[in-house]
Amino acid sequence: MPGVRIALDSAGGDKAPKVNLEGALMALKEFPDLEILLVGRQEELSPGLKGYPEASRIRIIDAREVFPMSEKPSLLLRKKETSLYITALQVKEGTADAMVSAGNTGGVLVASLFVIGRIKGVERGAIAVKIPSKNGYTILIDAGANAEVRAEHLRDFGLMGYEYARFLGREPIKVGLLNVGEEEEKGTDLTKTAFNYLKSELGDSFVGNVEGRDINFGEVDVIVSGGFEGNVALKAIEGAGKLISQRLREEIKKSGIAGLIGALLLKKALGRLRDSMNPSQYGGAFILGVSGVVSKAHGNSDSLAIKNAIRVAYEGVKRELVEKLGKRFGG
Amino acid sequence: MPGVRIALDSAGGDKAPKVNLEGALMALKEFPDLEILLVGRQEELSPGLKGYPEASRIRIIDAREVFPMSEKPSLLLRKKETSLYITALQVKEGTADAMVSAGNTGGVLVASLFVIGRIKGVERGAIAVKIPSKNGYTILIDAGANAEVRAEHLRDFGLMGYEYARFLGREPIKVGLLNVGEEEEKGTDLTKTAFNYLKSELGDSFVGNVEGRDINFGEVDVIVSGGFEGNVALKAIEGAGKLISQRLREEIKKSGIAGLIGALLLKKALGRLRDSMNPSQYGGAFILGVSGVVSKAHGNSDSLAIKNAIRVAYEGVKRELVEKLGKRFGG
CATH class of the missing domain: 3.40.718.10 (Isopropylmalate Dehydrogenase)
Incomplete structure (x- = not known):
């Protein structure tokens, strides 16, 4: 089986991007076939990767804007330069197998349902x-x-x-x-x-x-x-x-x-x-009903929580959660 | 100020009538101007009062039936021989200033709203x-x-x-x-x-x-x-x-x-x-919006909880909670 590629919203969460970066490195150490697309400001992210051998499995995708934690969720669809939007876009376009974000919950929902899209037969996504x-x-x-x-x-x-x-x-x-x-x-x-x-x-x-x-x-x-x-x-x-x-x-x-x-x-x-x-310890919550694996970490996640949210997404991909749901709904 | 008279549903709760009786005696010890109307089977209740000086401030009101904990609440209005119904009736008829029950919550609500009645201007009672x-x-x-x-x-x-x-x-x-x-x-x-x-x-x-x-x-x-x-x-x-x-x-x-x-x-x-x-410790929950003081104890109350539910009712009467609510709603 090929490796798993996960897009991580580096700007999502109260302690971003520090814990996001740390969590990504922890996850890469744990899963040798994992690759991470780190979505955020190139110049803020690259220095933090220096000296880590795991960094060879990180690719930074530049995103200039941050979708604020308290922003009205529906505005996400107009903010196409935010790290959250671009993270979801990776899944939509097939560049990534799954996405992880500790950002604005409503925003992650909008990204999941309207950027990635729903599983056929499911009317509402759920956390x-x-x-x-x-x-x-x-x-x-x-x-x-x-x-x-x-x-x-x-x-x-x-x-x-x-x-x-x-x-x-x-x-x-x-x-x-x-x-x-x-x-x-x-x-x-x-x-x-x-x-x-x-x-x-x-x-x-x-x-x-x-x-x-x-x-x-x-x-x-x-x-x-x-x-x-x-x-x-x-x-x-x-x-x-x-x-x-x-x-x-x-x-x-x-x-x-x-x-x-x-x-x-x-x-x-x-x-x-x-x-x-x-x-x-329990890592990310899944947003189910989306036609891609979406793992939502708590807004005040520390690096362990980010790592576990990535683990959850990783397992979702490996064990074909979305495909299984799709079958249940007749897809 | 005259004493406070409280009707207690002796059959309400998982550990009735034992803890109800014990709680009543504890409350009488604490409040010298309290009288309790103990509603239930005369022959089950009287023996438990022997030897307690506080028992002089207890009057037993005979009620032959028990309203079960899992009974459909609306049936209460047809079960006029239950201790719960007769307890509420004491407040309705002015024989008691307040009622206390650890019985079926829905039943206590029905007793409160349909036997005692609502405060004018209040459409729904609330716990x-x-x-x-x-x-x-x-x-x-x-x-x-x-x-x-x-x-x-x-x-x-x-x-x-x-x-x-x-x-x-x-x-x-x-x-x-x-x-x-x-x-x-x-x-x-x-x-x-x-x-x-x-x-x-x-x-x-x-x-x-x-x-x-x-x-x-x-x-x-x-x-x-x-x-x-x-x-x-x-x-x-x-x-x-x-x-x-x-x-x-x-x-x-x-x-x-x-x-x-x-x-x-x-x-x-x-x-x-x-x-x-x-x-x-917190005693009874009030059912507010009722034109009488109703203190609801938890179904699995012990004697301390019953005592505290009585205390709560006692304070409600002393400090005119119902009158204050009535004023707020323009009564």
């Missing part, structure tokens, strides 16, 4: 994220691409989430619909219709309604939701983690010497706990 | 919960009473949340609207319309859109949401707490002797952390 859970992780889809959805979209998210779980080697796969209660009649007209769609499409793999607590602490592999509540839940979990970690630090401080010694003895355990809850 | 946050707690309204809402409802939730925060002594009060981003143009048609309503009703107290992470880790006092996403977020936070606590235990175990000693030294700190995150 699929892996969230730490009792069983390792749960896939939440859609985590925020679509604030308003119809039942047909939820059905498609369910199919895409199922295929993604299969791609990740989960078997048997349990898919749940995010709702306010487990009973079939719970929720809104939207969830009731989506429930029936998912049941008829997924059969026994659809286990019915699940609740917010099942995202982190449930038995399902995939949770289907509209982008609004998916996004709210994802960020609510993030806030909960921050609060617990802040309070733990405060309580340790209050405990004086004993607390300090205790914390020291538990340093490794607390470190592993932090790591296991750290979104950087 | 307001206090959630631990950086600043102590954040009020989330609606946490699950209304799966589908209109913008006018969100406006009313904002007004009720504001009054509730004032009742709790918060000043100045910051109210935010739960959304998928902070920018004004984010979200759906619903959130955009609600945004304008809240701005015109609350003026500078409305700080605009907030995100899921602001529930636990934000700067606002009140977060307004539809019941669907509010419920999802609340339970997502619950799941996150469970996962972190499970993983912490696992990591401590993995750390051998050092881990055990560390955990021992941090026992108090971890205990305080657990307490500060424990919903039981």
Whole structure:
């Protein structure tokens, strides 16, 4: 099999281009058949590559502009000189097999859906994220691409989430619909219709309604939701983690010497706990439904998170995620 | 001021009637001017009161049936012999100043809205919960009473949340609207319309859109949401707490002797952390918009949680929460 070529938006994210460059070098070290198209300002990027043997597998594609983190997403289509636009263009034109960006989420969506394009038969792209859970992780889809959805979209998210779980080697796969209660009649007209769609499409793999607590602490592999509540839940979990970690630090401080010694003895355990809850470990979220592999890293990604987002894209290409989705939707 | 009389649904909750009885006795010890109408099976309740001096301030109101935790809520109105129905009736008829139940949430809502009734000018009742946050707690309204809402409802939730925060002594009060981003143009048609309503009703107290992470880790006092996403977020936070606590235990175990000693030294700190995150501490959630004080305890409440739900109801009566809301809505 030929190597994998990934286009990386070097200007995307709060710590760009530094961590993007570092993450790229880390990924190249890990995957010998990987090549990276680093999209951004030539003069800012080349100096950082000096002295790294891996740099021979990096090609810089000059892009003069940055698409700002808080810019209105739809403006991307008029900003064809931005690194984000040009990154997506590499996939569209076949120069790259996949793209990675830690930039403006809405912008990455627009780039995915309108520059690269959708898989035939899929009406809406969706963000699929892996969230730490009792069983390792749960896939939440859609985590925020679509604030308003119809039942047909939820059905498609369910199919895409199922295929993604299969791609990740989960078997048997349990898919749940995010709702306010487990009973079939719970929720809104939207969830009731989506429930029936998912049941008829997924059969026994659809286990019915699940609740917010099942995202982190449930038995399902995939949770289907509209982008609004998916996004709210994802960020609510993030806030909960921050609060617990802040309070733990405060309580340790209050405990004086004993607390300090205790914390020291538990340093490794607390470190592993932090790591296991750290979104950087899980790398990029896929934007599914796009006719190319798109891995979106968190805006405040560090170099490890960028590396893992590249790894995710790499695996998506190697294991033909887009082709598998295309087949599911009859392409 | 005369004493406070609270009707307690003795059959509501997973651990009823044991913890209900215990919680009632704890509350009576704490508040000397409190009387409790304990609604349930006479023969199951009386033996548990023997020997407690506080029992002189308990009156048992016989109710033969239990409204099951998973029953369809609307059936409550036909089940007039259930403890839940009869508990609400005490408030309706003026025998009690407030009610407390850990029963079927939907059933408590139906009891509140259709047995007790709504405050004039309020179209929908809403569940307001206090959630631990950086600043102590954040009020989330609606946490699950209304799966589908209109913008006018969100406006009313904002007004009720504001009054509730004032009742709790918060000043100045910051109210935010739960959304998928902070920018004004984010979200759906619903959130955009609600945004304008809240701005015109609350003026500078409305700080605009907030995100899921602001529930636990934000700067606002009140977060307004539809019941669907509010419920999802609340339970997502619950799941996150469970996962972190499970993983912490696992990591401590993995750390051998050092881990055990560390955990021992941090026992108090971890205990305080657990307490500060424990919903039981926060007692009941108010169902606001009802023309009577209704305090809803969690279904799996222990006796402390029941006691705190009674305390919450007690304070609601003493400090005239319903009257204050009535004034706000022009009653």
